Amino acid sequence: MLMKLFKYDMKFSYRTMTFIYIIALALSVFFSGTLLLSQKLEYISIFSVVSFLPYMFSLLAVTLSGFLVVAVRTYKNLYTDEGYLTFTLPVTSAQIIWSKVLLYVFWQIAGILVLLLSTALPFVTVAYVQGVGGEMAGVLELAVDFVGFWARNMLGLDASKLAVLISVMVVNSLVVLVATPVSIVFSFTVGQLANRYRILLTFVAYYIYTLVMNTLLSVVESLFIAGDALLVPEANFNFDMTAFLYASTASVLIDIVITVVIFVISRNIMSKKLNLI
Amino acid sequence: MAYIQYRDISKNYGMFPALTGINLDIGEGRIVGLLGPNGSGKTTLIKLTAGLIIPSGGNIKVCGEQIGVQSKKLISYLPERTYLDETLTAEKTLGFFSDFYEDFDIVKARELMKQLDIDPKRKIKTMSKGGKEKLQLALVMSRHAKVYLLDEPIAGVDPAAREFILNTILKNYAENSTVVISTHLIADVENVLDDAIFLSYGKIILASPVEKLKAQHGKTIDQLFREVFRC
Secondary structure: OOHHHHHHHHHHHHHHHHHHHHHHHHHHHHHHHHHHOOOOHHHHHHHHHHHHHHHHHHHHHHHHHHHHHHHHHHHHHHHHHOOOHOOOOOHHHHHHHHHHHHHHHHHHHHHHHHHHHHHHHHHHHHHOOOOHHHHHHHHHHHHHHHHHHHHHHHHOOOHHHHHHHHHHHHHHHHHHHHHHHHHHHHHHHHHHHOOOHHHHHHHHHHHHHHHHHHHHHHHHHHHOOOOOOOOOOOOOOOHHHHHHHHHHHHHHHHHHHHHHHHHOOOHHHHOOOOOOO | OOOOEEEEEEEEEEEEEEEEEEEEEEEEOOEEEEEEEOOOHHHHHHHHOOOOOOOOOEEEOOOOOOOOHHHHHHHHHEEEOOOOOOOOEEHHHHHHHHHHOEOOOOHHHHHHHHOOOOOOOOOOOOOHHHHHHHHHHHHHHOOOOOEEEEEEEOOOHHHHHHHHHHHHHHHHOOOEEEEEEEEOOHHHHHHOOOOOEEEEOOOOEEEEEHHHHHHHHOOHHHHHHHOOOOO
């Protein structure tokens, strides 16, 4: 049943999302094209200037669209008249939440790919126009070397610690990928408890969630990492990487615990306190 | 076995009691009229049975199942509003029902849509209110459900359409299943009902087979309703 719910969530969103992605890619191609042509025809550069802003807006739209489409789908599918159908389907509340999580994960991954393509294209074009393709590759290599040097000498990281750090960061990204749609469902689910001003209560619930989350994360970081060692590592050559790893791991754990808590709360409200008007 | 069993059901909206002390058994193969004026608790009782809201107290069972995923498989519910995803076409909505309900008869649904003059390629958002209601009715009555919960299916339509809707319901509900119809338009439904339940201010004030009521009071159900709920 979960995949069936996901299928209809996708049907709801794919037109809007593919439209945004195609626009972003088209603007990227157009912007890159103007950069290329302006080398031969100077007046074309005006198009580069004109298309830059829409191009940047399209990247912003790609970045925000995953969040927004899940928010709109959650609200419409669960807490408008459509909820009368959704909540009489033979599915569990947990399946309803998971389908929104899958929707978000799918569009976020697609969005990241579109963002990579859309931003890489103008860079590659510039490199080609300037005839610095080889140098660009060199610059990239240099950047990787620099990060390695910085990690070894400033943070005192060896290869195994660096691998752990990267793993923690990857896990954190995955947790955020699940936590975000769960927080959206949670906020709307709390919002529907009110008989009036439901959207307002939704925003309040989301604000409180982010406030609690950020406060806890700050507390954990300050517990593990003293002073400004994290922000200005060069100020402290004895920067304690182990503490940083503990802090990151604790942050991930807090994120997981809070996500599980708001997932359970949302599921219980859907099962026991549904308030469709 | 009772198809629907209500035991000590109460439902409060904040401080306001919408239903109190509901004890009722609805048997197999009955057409039941849930009758009462606006605000008497008809929709609340139907929503409780459909699993859309949770009782403040008491217990409901449908074919022996507590309200949940299993009971939702057995119930075909028609709300008093449009509940379909309006971005879909009528044909895609058939696919939706077919995906989620094992007892959905897509051939019957297509036939009903044809009879009700519904264009399968048309998006729901472009349909008239009446068109949407007809489509919902076709979808709900195309399930081979154990229980049909129809909330005000004939409200807001002209008398000719009422007759058509009632005929559609009567011709299409699955054999041996139970149909619960909530309405305040008694005259239109009384001839098709096996049982009548009168609700007033959230309480059952009368529940009996229609023939017995008629014989006891020497009146039609409509006349009895007007007498009981006289302002």
